Amino acid sequence: MTETISIFIGVVVLLGSLLSLVTTIGLIRLPDVYTRSHAASKSATLGVLLILVAALLYFWIADNYFSARLVLGIVFVFITAPVAGHLISRAAYYTDVPLWEKSVKDDLKTKARHEPKKEVEKRQKVHTEA
Secondary structure (H helix, E strand, C coil): CCHHHHHHHHHHHHHHHHHHHHHHHHHHHCCCHHHHHHHHHHHHHHHHHHHHHHHHHHHHHHCCCCCHHHHHHHHHHHHHHHHHHHHHHHHHHHCCCCCCCCCCCCCCCCCCCCHHHHHHHHHHHHHHHC
């Protein structure tokens, strides 16, 4: 393995580590669940992906070994982490966790937020009567 390739792989690992550090700072410093979820899902995903890509490149170039496990790890993190962040934020919103007071506008407030809940209650009422 040449020196430039090992430097490149090292830089990719450092970028992934720095993004993970930014995630940690965001989780500590941001004011509410929604902004923390955003920090955790965006930068943590990219940080972990960069580290996994660097590991994949290292083993592929240095040892001439292509790891299908690393590729699956990259794919699963890429797919599941943003979806999990979205679902956590959605669950927080529907359980009325308050938004940060300063400069946050609730665009969903005007929409019927609890329509699915009413539908579930209606279905339960029909099942109990039958």
